[in-house]
Amino acid sequence: MKPKVIRAYAQRILASALLLSMHAAGAESLPARTQAQVDEVARAVERYRDFAVAKRDGWRLFGGDEPLMGEHYYAANGPDYVAGQPIDLSRPSNLMYTEIDGKKVLTGVAFIVRLDDDDPLPDGFYGTADRWHVHDFPKAISAALEERPVLNWLAESWLNSTYRNKGDNRGRLAMAHVWVTLPNPDGMFADFNRTLPYLKLGLPASWAQGSSEAAARGLHLATARGCADTVDGALWIATAKPAQARAVRKACAASAASVKAALRSADAKNINAVAERGWNAYQQVWKSTLTAEQRARVDAMVEHGNHGDHSKHGDAHKDHDQHKHH
Numbered sequence: 001m002k003p004k005v006i007r008a009y010a011q012r013i014l015a016s017a018l019l020l021s022m023h024a025a026g027a028e029s030l031p032a033r034t035q036a037q038v039d040e041v042a043r044a045v046e047r048y049r050d051f052a053v054a055k056r057d058g059w060r061l062f063g064g065d066e067p068l069m070g071e072h073y074y075a076a077n078g079p080d081y082v083a084g085q086p087i088d089l090s091r092p093s094n095l096m097y098t099e100i101d102g103k104k105v106l107t108g109v110a111f112i113v114r115l116d117d118d119d120p121l122p123d124g125f126y127g128t129a130d131r132w133h134v135h136d137f138p139k140a141i142s143a144a145l146e147e148r149p150v151l152n153w154l155a156e157s158w159l160n161s162t163y164r165n166k167g168d169n170r171g172r173l174a175m176a177h178v179w180v181t182l183p184n185p186d187g188m189f190a191d192f193n194r195t196l197p198y199l200k201l202g203l204p205a206s207w208a209q210g211s212s213e214a215a216a217r218g219l220h221l222a223t224a225r226g227c228a229d230t231v232d233g234a235l236w237i238a239t240a241k242p243a244q245a246r247a248v249r250k251a252c253a254a255s256a257a258s259v260k261a262a263l264r265s266a267d268a269k270n271i272n273a274v275a276e277r278g279w280n281a282y283q284q285v286w287k288s289t290l291t292a293e294q295r296a297r298v299d300a301m302v303e304h305g306n307h308g309d310h311s312k313h314g315d316a317h318k319d320h321d322q323h324k325h326h
Contacts, residue, residue, distance in 0.1 A: 030188060033126040037089055038188055041109060042180040044090035049181060051097060051104035059095055065229050067220040068192035068213070069177070070098030070107050082170055083119035087111055096177070100199045107193060108179040114170035122174050130176050131189045136300070138171040143300035144237045185209055192216075197223055207268040211276075218275030221282065222259040227252040230282075237301055238294035251285035 030038065048054045059073040066072070073095045081087055092109035099105070113122040115134070124130045138159060145152035163171065176189060184193045185208055195205040197219035208216065220226045231252050235245050255278035262274035287295065 030129055031127045034129055037125050038178065038180060040089045041092065041178055045092065045095065045106065045109055045180065048095055049106045051106070054095055054097075054106075064233060065098060065225065067217055067226075067229055068194060068196055070096045070196060072096055072110065081111065081113040081122075082168075083113060083115045083122065085113075087113070087122070087124060092178070093175075098196055098200070101202070105182070105199075107182040107196065108177055108184075111176050111178070113174045115172040115174050116170050117172065119170070119172075122176075124176050125189075129187070129189055130178075131191060132174045132176045133191060135173040135175065136171065137173055140301045143297040146297065147239045196220070197226075200224075201263065203263075203271070204268075207272065211272045214279045215272040215276040218255060218259055218277070218279035218282075219271075221252060221256040221278060222263065222275075227256055234298050237298050238290055239297070240290060240294065244289050244294075247289045248286055251282050251289075255279065255282040 048057075048059075054073060057075065058077070059075050061071055061073055063072055074093065078093060079088060079091045081093065093112035094110035096107045096110060097104045098107050111122075111124060113124075113132075115122075121132045121134075124132065141155045141159070142152070145155055159171065163169065177191060179188055179190065179193055182193065182195070183205070184190050185195065186192070192213065194208045194211060194213060194216035197216050198205055198208050200223045201219060203219075217230075221230060223229075227249065231248055235248060238244075240248065258278045259271075259275050262271045265271065
């Protein structure tokens with residue numbers, strides 16, 4: 001049997017083992033109607049497991065490889081969902097990929113709905129399992145470009161011409177992740193997937209069971225671009241001074257080195273403990289080095305809001321027959 005064929009079979013067996021291990025570990029049980037909707041999403045994106053197909057269909061990268069999420073891709077002709085509009089489950093807003101063993105792996109999708117200030121969270125999937133978090137786009141831009149007046153003027157001009165001048169003030173982006181192609185120990189709709197850094201480092205996905213988010217983030221620091229993914233964009237948004245940037249990068253490198261050393265032990269408990277300590281040590285330096293104002297700029301860019309609150313979903317979750325998908 002040829003080596004390529006052997007590798008293909010091995011990858012298939014490993015993928016099946018991963019699925020079985022995650023389900024055996026107690027993956028969530030969704031209501032039948034919710035599961036049917038998740039299955040619809042999975043069927044719609046199955047072909048995009050092949051990254052070449054996504055590229056051919058015009059999906060484009062924006063942003064970087066976000067820790068515990070991966071890269072987000074959008075389609076130029078993709079949907080522009082706004083509050084009150086039904087979501088087409090066959091048309092996600094984003095595809096999410098991350099690189100594992102040198103290959104782009106489809107980890108899941110994201111749906112994005114634009115909201116006005118007074119709009120409730122979207123009625124996405126049946127029931128209350130889906131988790132919507134909110135990015136306040138205008139607020140984030142203002143925070144990131146506060147000390148960059150030219151870029152801020154350009155960004156505000158774009159917002160005015162694209163939305164505000166057309167009477168559209170829906171600048172808050174409600175987002176839900178759906179991990180349809182990679183099991184997630186925290187559930188189908190969790191904000192993050194703690195298994196990603198384990199898989200990137202060639203560790204068993206089962207080692208993420210019972211670990212903390214801090215441990216997963218510490219492990220990400222030990223990946224090929226771990227500190228760059230974690231630090232570079234945040235320092236730019238914070239408008240960090242050179243001395244601050246040096247201190248933060250040094251702390252990140254030190255934490256990454258401690259995790260890499262622990263990886264040689266092949267001991268899951270020890271690795272998770274060292275990774276958690278490494279992340280917490282890096283965070284201490286981050287908080288003590290940057291000012292409260294600088295940290296607030298970064299916080300404005302990241303997810304905020306009540307992630308699990310479905311109290312503002314309206315009545316559609318109570319009688320989901322009224323909530324129809326195209």
